[in-house]
Amino acid sequence: MSEEKVIILDCGSQYTQLIARRIREQKVYCEIHPYTLSPELIRGNATKGIVLSGGPASVYGKDAPRVDEELFHLDIPVLGICYGMQLMTSVLGGEVAPSREREYGKADLRVDEPSEIFKGLQKGKTYRVWMSHGDRVENLPSGFKTFACSANSPIAAMGDPNRKLVGLQFHPEVAHSEIGDQILHNFLFHMCRCRGSWDMKSFVKTSVQRIKEEVGEQRVICALSGGVDSSVVAALVHQAIGERLTCIFVDNGLLRKDEAEEVLSTFKDFFHLDLRFVDARTDFLTRLKGVEDPEQKRKVIGELFISIFEKEAKKLGTVEYLAQGTLYPDVIESISFKGPSATIKSHHNVGGLPERMELKLIEPLRELFKDEVRKVGKELGFPDRIVYRQPFPGPGLAVRVIGEVTEERLKILREADAVIQEEVTHARLYQEVWQSFAVLLPIKTVGVMGDERTYEHVIALRAVSSRDGMTADWVRFPYELLGTMANRIINEVQGVNRVVYDISSKPPSTIEWE
Ligand code: XMP
Numbered sequence: 001m002s003e004e005k006v007i008i009l010d011c012g013s014q015y016t017q018l019i020a021r022r023i024r025e026q027k028v029y030c031e032i033h034p035y036t037l038s039p040e041l042i043r044g045n046a047t048k049g050i051v052l053s054g055g056p057a058s059v060y061g062k063d064a065p066r067v068d069e070e071l072f073h074l075d076i077p078v079l080g081i082c083y084g085m086q087l088m089t090s091v092l093g094g095e096v097a098p099s100r101e102r103e104y105g106k107a108d109l110r111v112d113e114p115s116e117i118f119k120g121l122q123k124g125k126t127y128r129v130w131m132s133h134g135d136r137v138e139n140l141p142s143g144f145k146t147f148a149c150s151a152n153s154p155i156a157a158m159g160d161p162n163r164k165l166v167g168l169q170f171h172p173e174v175a176h177s178e179i180g181d182q183i184l185h186n187f188l189f190h191m192c193r194c195r196g197s198w199d200m201k202s203f204v205k206t207s208v209q210r211i212k213e214e215v216g217e218q219r220v221i222c223a224l225s226g227g228v229d230s231s232v233v234a235a236l237v238h239q240a241i242g243e244r245l246t247c248i249f250v251d252n253g254l255l256r257k258d259e260a261e262e263v264l265s266t267f268k269d270f271f272h273l274d275l276r277f278v279d280a281r282t283d284f285l286t287r288l289k290g291v292e293d294p295e296q297k298r299k300v301i302g303e304l305f306i307s308i309f310e311k312e313a314k315k316l317g318t319v320e321y322l323a324q325g326t327l328y329p330d331v332i333e334s335i336s337f338k339g340p341s342a343t344i345k346s347h348h349n350v351g352g353l354p355e356r357m358e359l360k361l362i363e364p365l366r367e368l369f370k371d372e373v374r375k376v377g378k379e380l381g382f383p384d385r386i387v388y389r390q391p392f393p394g395p396g397l398a399v400r401v402i403g404e405v406t407e408e409r410l411k412i413l414r415e416a417d418a419v420i421q422e423e424v425t426h427a428r429l430y431q432e433v434w435q436s437f438a439v440l441l442p443i444k445t446v447g448v449m450g451d452e453r454t455y456e457h458v459i460a461l462r463a464v465s466s467r468d469g470m471t472a473d474w475v476r477f478p479y480e481l482l483g484t485m486a487n488r489i490i491n492e493v494q495g496v497n498r499v500v501y502d503i504s505s506k507p508p509s510t511i512e513w514e
Helices: 016-025 069-073 083-091 180-191 200-215 228-244 259-270 281-288 294-314 328-335 353-357 370-379 407-426 479-492
Strands: 005-010 030-034 047-052 078-081 095-111 126-139 145-149 157-160 165-168 220-223 245-251 274-279 321-323 360-362 435-449 452-465 496-501
Touching: 005 016, 016 030, 016 180, 047 083, 047 180, 069 083, 078 083, 083 095, 083 126, 083 165, 165 180, 200 228, 200 360, 200 370, 220 228, 220 294, 228 245, 228 321, 228 370, 245 259, 245 294, 259 274, 274 294, 281 294, 294 353, 321 353, 407 435, 407 452, 407 479, 435 496, 452 479, 479 496
Parallel strands: 005 030, 005 047, 047 078, 078 165, 220 245, 220 321, 245 274, 321 360, 452 496
Antiparallel strands: 095 126, 095 145, 145 157, 157 165, 435 452
């Protein structure tokens, strides 16, 4: 375990993970807990600071997150962000009220008072920050001073220097707050006196230790896909419990060109773990016959995967745990109770498996973003072909063959996709983009080749940039590259006479077409 840590108490903000990420970037270990965590459990030598996150509630609302006043008497610095600041105010006897105008988006913060949290910033100067609030602090709790203001918040930052309590109405964790990193640095290193020695090496150490403690002498299985997430999970669990981990790789016939062979050979060369290979290509294709609806496809694939996995697991005797590479964006997409995201596509990992097999879950990456997982992969010494592999959906090419999935259509798509991978790699753009791939459309169009009329399939090219897959923009590939890909696909892939480029962003579109 880390010798120093910061505890983030989550009051429901969509940015809580971002706070954690910004703190990790400053090499300080942090943990996210629900706001209900008792001060007793927070107290301890290792806790150097506490952050109260933002949240959608109003402090006076029914069921609004509330913390024990004791939290502010632990002699540990506390940073309240947005709702966290209002909560601190309300608990310590100050006053919060609805502002006349909601402040949303960019705002100018004027620093009025020197303080530890604003160390390095100039008094009287304004800085661009990002706000998102309806309520604001009207009266300070006793012992507090105002540090800064903005147009709509006379108290945009406040603090009690003696008790080392500080509140910010804006969000230092979002990239639009230009002084955000500086402020978090000041909190961590000046107020909390952290040393900042945490890194991905420490992450590996901590995770391995936790897995060891949790699993004890039990057995774990892991579905391996060849992507960076499941590979990192497998490697961590393997370091923790050695041969009590079994990995299962299923070829569902929906993989890209030569993918199964490549994954198997990489794993043979690189990892020395117990890997079972299941060739289920025929099963999947048979079940997908006649299925056109995207959700139905996912359902069929998910269920079949579960039953294959279950059969394989039974051969191993008693297995208690399932390890999977759930990342933070998967967590919020699936628990997003307000937004529609959870039901847009039923995504991610092997949902259904844990309940059916009564397995407990091990998800060591559930607090990380993809680029952090890649850093862990690097730390573990993974080759680049795993670390920088673009994400690939669980249902594979089935959601890229629009309409019914047949062997013939998969073959066309695989060949077209291989051209894209080759050309994007050749242009040194493979690692620059989040995903680049081909989609096969269920229509035919007229073309002319030689002197002959053709009537063949259309391939759509899709390339997006994204940080976490939750939002995305289409990539402005050079025309030359687009031209080369289109020419090669039409010339080399039998059955295709037209290529189009998808220029939609997410939202309102999604990355995959189904
Ligand atoms: P969408 O299409 O929802 O995709 O914008 C966001 C990211 O998730 C991947 N994706 C999936 N991953 N199972 C998965 O494991 C799925 O069913 C699935 N659908 C989409 C997609 O490739 C992108 O990276």
